[in-house]
Amino acid sequence: MITRRQFVQGIGAAGLVTLAPPGLVRAQELRKIRMGFGIKSINPIIINILIGEGLGYNREEGFSFSAAALGTNSNVMIALDKGDLEFGVGTPSFQLPLYAKKELPPIVNYYEYTYPYKWDVAVQPGSPVKSYQDLKGRKIGVSDLGTTDYPVTRAVLRNLGVDPDKDVQWLAVGAGVTAGVALQRGVIDALAYFDTGFGQIEAAGIEMRMLPRPKDLPLIGGLFISARADFLKANRKLAVGFARAVNKSSEFLLANPEAGARVFIKLFPETARRGASEADAVKSILFAAKRRIPLYRPPYPNTKMGFIHEAELLLDAKFLGLDSIKDVKPLMTNELIDEINNYDRAKIIAQAKAYKA
Numbered sequence: 367m368i369t370r371r372q373f374v375q376g377i378g379a380a381g382l383v384t385l386a387p388p389g390l391v392r393a394q395e396l397r398k399i400r401m402g403f404g405i406k407s408i409n410p411i412i413i414n415i416l417i418g419e420g421l422g423y424n425r426e427e428g429f430s431f432s433a434a435a436l437g438t439n440s441n442v443m444i445a446l447d448k449g450d451l452e453f454g455v456g457t458p459s460f461q462l463p464l465y466a467k468k469e470l471p472p473i474v475n476y477y478e479y480t481y482p483y484k485w486d487v488a489v490q491p492g493s494p495v496k497s498y499q500d501l502k503g504r505k506i507g508v509s510d511l512g513t514t515d516y517p518v519t520r521a522v523l524r525n526l527g528v529d530p531d532k533d534v535q536w537l538a539v540g541a542g543v544t545a546g547v548a549l550q551r552g553v554i555d556a557l558a559y560f561d562t563g564f565g566q567i568e569a570a571g572i573e574m575r576m577l578p579r580p581k582d583l584p585l586i587g588g589l590f591i592s593a594r595a596d597f598l599k600a601n602r603k604l605a606v607g608f609a610r611a612v613n614k615s616s617e618f619l620l621a622n623p624e625a626g627a628r629v630f631i632k633l634f635p636e637t638a639r640r641g642a643s644e645a646d647a648v649k650s651i652l653f654a655a656k657r658r659i660p661l662y663r664p665p666y667p668n669t670k671m672g673f674i675h676e677a678e679l680l681l682d683a684k685f686l687g688l689d690s691i692k693d694v695k696p697l698m699t700n701e702l703i704d705e706i707n708n709y710d711r712a713k714i715i716a717q718a719k720a721y722k723a
Contacts, residue, residue, distance in 0.1 A: 395428075396424075396425065396428060396429055396430045397428060397429045397430070397604065398429070398430050398431075398432070399429050399430070399431055399432075399452040399453065399604065399608065400431070400432050400433070400434050400451050400452055400453070401415065401431070401433055401434065401451065401452065401453040401454060401455070401591070401608075402433075402434040402436050402441070402442040402445050402446060402451045402453070402454040402455065403433060403434065403435055403436065403442065403454075403455050404436060404437065404438050404439035404440075404441070404442050404455060404457070404460075404512065404513050404514070405435050405436075405437070405513075405541070406435055406437050406510075406541060407435055407541075407637075408433060408435060408634050408637055409541075409542065409562065409566070409637065409654065410562050410565070410566075410627075410630065410637075410651050410654040410655040410658070411560070411562040411563070411654075411658065412433065412455075413615075413619065413626060413627075413630050413651070413655050413658070414479060414480075414612055414615045414616040414619055414626075414659075414662055415431075415433070415479065415612050415615070416431075416433060416615075416630060416633060416634070417615050417618070417619070417626055417629040417630055417633065418431065418611035418612060418614065418615045419431050419633060420629040420630075420632055420633045421614070421615065421618060421629060421717075423610075423611035423614045423615060424608075424611050426611070427604075427607030427608065427610060427611050428604075428607060429604065429607060429608065431608070431611075434451060437510070437512065438510065438512030438513065439455070439457050439460040439512060439513065439514065440460065440512055441512075442454040442455055443460070443461075443464075443470075443471065443473065446471070446473060446592065446593070446594065447471035447473065447594070449594070449597075452593065452597065452601075452604070452608075453591055453592065453593050453605075453608065454473075454591075454592045454593070455589055455590070455591070455592065456473070456475040456589065456590030456591065456592035457514050457587075457589060457590075458586070458587065458588065458679060458682040458683075458686075459514050459517040459518050459521070459587065459682070459686065460514070460517070461473070461475075461592075461697065462679075462682060462683050462686055462688055462691060462697075463686065463688065465691065465694075465696075465697060466683075466688045466690055466691050470697075471594070472594055472595045472596070473592050473593070473594055473595070473697075474592065474593060474594070474595045474598055474696075474697065474698065474699055475590035475591070475592050475674060475697055475698045475699075476590070476591060476592070476593065476598060476605065476609070476674075476698070476699050476700075476701070476702055477590060477591040477609040477612070477613075477672040477674075477702070477703070477706065478588045478589070478590050478664075478672055478673065478674045479589055479590065479591055479609075479612055479616070479662070479672070480588060480589040480658065480661050480662065481585070481588050481661045481662070481663070481664055481665050482584075482585040482586050482587045482588050482661070482665070482678070483579075483583060483584075483585055483586065483587055484560045484561045484587060484657070484658065484661060485514075485515055485518050485519060485522075485558065485559070485560050485561075485587065486558075486559065486560075486561075486564065486576050486577070486579065487501070487506070487519065487556050487557065487558045487559075487576070487577045488549065488556065488557045488559065488564060488567075488574040488575060488576050488577070489549070489555065489556045489557075489574065489575055489577060490549060490550070490552075490573075490574060490575070491573050491574065491575050493555065493556075493575065495555060495556060495577065496577070497577060497578065498522065498523060498526055498528065498577060498580055499526060499527075499528060501523065501528060501533075501534055501555070501556055502528055502533045502534065503533065503534070504534055504535070504555035504556055505534070505535045505536075505537055505553075505554045505555045505556075506519070506534050506535070506536055506537070506554060506555065506556045506557070506558050507536075507537050507538075507539035507545060507548050507549065507553070507554035507556070507557045507558070508536060508537070508538060508539070508557075508558050508559070509538070509539070509540060509541040509545055509559060509563065510538050510540075510541070511536065511538050514560070514587065515558050515559050515560055515563075516536065516558070517686070518558075518586070518587050519558035521586075521685050521686050521687070522580065522583070524687065525580075525685060526580055537553070537554055539553065539554060539557070541563060542563060542566040542567065543566060543567060543570045543572070545557055545559060545563065545567065546566075546567030546570060546572040546574070547572070549572070549574060550572050550573075550574075556577070557574070561657030561658045561661070562654045562655055562657065562658045563654075564576075564657065565653045565654035565655065565656055565657055565658075566650075566653070566654045568653055569649070569650045569653035569654060584681050584685055585665060585678060585681065586678070586681055586682045586685050587682065588674070588678060588682075590674065590698075591608070591609055591612070593605060598699075598702075602702070605702060606702050606705045606706055609672060609702065609706045610705075610706045610707075610708075610709060612672075613671055613672060613706055613707060613709075614709065614714050616662035616671060617662075617671075617711055617714045617715060617718070618714055618715075618717065618718040618721075619655070619659050619662065619718075620659060620660075620662060620663065621714070621715040621718035621719055622718035622719055622721055623652055623655065623656065623659055624648060624652060625718055625721035626655075626659075626718075627648045627651035627652050627655065628644075628648055628721075629721075630651055631644065631647045631648055631651060635647075637651075638650065670703055670704070670707045671707060672703055672706055672707070673700055673703050674698045674699075674700055676694055676695065676698065679694040679697060679698060680692075680694055
């Protein structure tokens, strides 16, 4: 488990890899902001955060945006704590263990940009493994031991009576198609991964079979926009504007996923397979994003997009075996949600439906 000291020391090794859409002219009056992610390169997992730049939503809020791909969630928290980023992805599976030990920096989750649940376990079509319980004695691949698919799947197995330390072997096999190839070639018996990652593998034509999710799987594992508490207090308007641009982009994608994929490809043409036509590139993005887009909408009745339910974080803590956590209020705020959602939603939906590349 990473400690506070490791947090401070680790930033030297983390390094900031900032990935901005090439060829975009940004007016000097726009404030430049960055958000850190525990991924190694730009991909559709964060499409609703990225396309606001191409749709003009960021400019409307007075800023330009770039994503910092830092490889692991720990690197994100390190950079956010040191002030090298304005925002970072908040993942309960990483934050809560540190919070329980009073080692988490003063970071607050203020907008939920993807709701639960997004992880699965896949096997080869002819595999004898039929359930999560059948994974005993097997090799399970994850993209990286520093990304969320690892702790979440460990927690699921533990709650099913499978010891994640003794009963299975874990292997980091890389992301996207690389992970699918590891499964296809039998390097691993099963792949624990998230929705958009599986979409990338499917788009590459690699066959696999999803294990049925365990019964009554709790709604855990939301993803949040996080910031230091002092930054939120001093930059309220910017924080609202950034989340509002994400909110608008999410509505755009829900209304017209293909249009959103086209915006993404125009911003990041380097993410397309070499030699692929625009139509094929868009199709590939849709394959990757199709499972994620519905998760932008809250799974709770009468809930505004981005609202964080305290019970969800408490359930995350319980599922991770952190029974000592009784209060998660210092980790979250919904103070900005009404302002974030204060815009003409119908106008965004109409724009999406009428979008022409």
